[in-house]
Amino acid sequence: MNIKEKFGLKVKKLREEKDFSIEQLANISDVDRNYISDIEKGKRNVSIEIIEKIIIGLGTDFGTFFNDKGFKK
Template sequence: MDIKEKFGLKVKKLREIKELSIEHLANISDVDRNYISDIEKGKRNVSIIIIEKIIHALDTDLATFFNDKSFKK
């Protein structure tokens, strides 16, 4: 699994834990819903600006988001 897939799965997991639809996450992060869908599927190479928007909308921070065993080899 590559980093895009790992990132997408983590976004999806947190979104589902917070009971947010893709549409709602798109609205609160100001990121297109189709783009978020592609991120969750591991199809997008996401910029740091988009990462920050999504992580902020998921009510977490970069350190917490990436300090997870799923990002370690």
Template sequence: MDIKQKFGKNLKRLRLEKNLSQESLALTADLDRTYIPSIEKGLRNVSITVIEKLAIALNTDISEFFKD
């Protein structure tokens, strides 16, 4: 599993733990709604700015995205 897939898997886990839809997460993080599914599938190279937006929207530490 590469880093993009690991990030996407952890993003999805954190999102589901918060009972958020992909669309509601995107709105909260000020991202396009079509962006979240491609991140979760490991198709996107995510910038540090987007990582920060997602962490804030999920009220979590950035390190949570990189756990095994």
């Protein structure tokens, strides 16, 4: 699994835990819903600015989001 897929799966997991639809997360984070869908599928190279918007939209921070065994080698 590559980093884009790992990131996308983590976004989807947290979004579902918050009981957000893709559209709700898109509205909260000011990121297009189709873009978020592609991120969750591991199809996008995401800029740091978009990562920040999504992480904030999910109510977390960089340290918490990336401090997970799924991101460690």
